[in-house]
Amino acid sequence: MVYFVSPVEKGGAGQMFIVEKGDGVREIAKSLEESGLIKSPAAFLVYSAVSGSADKLKAGAYDLSPAMNVFHIVDTLRRGPKEDLTIRVGEGDTLAEIEAELVKLKIIKPKALSKFPGKSLEGFLFPDTYRFFPSSSIEDVVKKFMTNFYKQAVPALTQTNDSQLTTNDSGIYEKLIIASILEKEVPFHDDRRLVAGVLYKRLKIGMALQVDAYPWTYEHAGLPPKPISNPGLDAIRAAANPSASDYLYYLSDPVTKKTIFSKTFDEHKTNKLKYLK
Structure with a gap:
């Protein structure tokens, strides 16, 4: 049992985890496993039940890490979410426009996106709604954009007639x-x-x-x-x-x-x- 409640990995990087309104404890357990944050949905369900937390897990955005054990994750979800900020990237928005909005929300510093090392990010900021913590690093921000681009845009770009x-x-x-x-x-x-x-x-x-x-x-x-x-x-x-x-x-x-x-x-x-x- 100790194995199943222990952290997935030591020193794992934090990630945003969203509990949607209406999500039950089973949906949350499944999402945590799919996100690589817990080893066993069953262990999560058992601890949620015995701790009286199963119906007290709050919707919102959380900063969770695979270095957290099941007890820590359940207790965090019971206490409630961190403040998060939402930005909507529209179709045809430019990097400069998106960067200005992120700076306005104080998520990043001026020029942090446009001067990010490597190839320009123009074109890779896929139109969608994104949620960030005020404490997000520029690396966190870019990773979220690129993950979504590879998930949604790349399959469409490679399916050609x-x-x-x-x-x-x-x-x-x-x-x-x-x-x-x-x-x-x-x-x-x-x-x-x-x-x-x-x-x-x-x-x-x-x-x-x-x-x-x-x-x-x-x-x-x-x-x-x-x-x-x-x-x-x-x-x-x-x-x-x-x-x-x-x-x-x-x-x-x-x-x-x-x-x-x-x-x-x-x-x-x-x-x-x-x-x-």
Whole structure:
């Protein structure tokens, strides 16, 4: 019995553990095991019962560690949660916008996210709701973002209908950049796969992308050096599954925001006169 109530590992790092409103002791035990915080749900249930805690475990966010034993975890959940802060990352939000909100909530220091070592985090801050403790380190914050990105975005980036789109690291990053453009450039789901096809075609023939959302693409051929926003699943799926067409040009109707496609430059010029008066 001692083994089952002992810590999962000595010196394990702390992690945020959420008890949702309405979770019963069995759901909590299962979640703790799945999070690697306890060895035995049965041992957790037994101690919760004999200590009179089974119906007194409080909903909220906790800082738990696999270095804690079952007694410590049950007692912590009975005492109640730590204060936590919530941030919502919207589809198309930029790193700078997300960083500003995290700084405003005093979760991180200015520039901590944008100057984090390694490749820029732009594009990897997957749109979702995140909960952090005020005491979270920048490493904790980045780990939470990256864990969610690999859980939700990477599977979508690797499921492609185009055999010419690779699923190695560089291919995934290319699709992520395209998705970030679609998120900013094309508001409607039905248009995104067609625009993705146009952009890949332009890349293939060496034509400048000419994306209004990122003027750099008018002056340089090829992709921007990094994503221009943090795209959601719809844009990511469109980037990974472009629609083939004869189109090479497009513009956005300033009134309806719908995308107007053209096969030739002459058609495109006619559409510009019609829609961009």
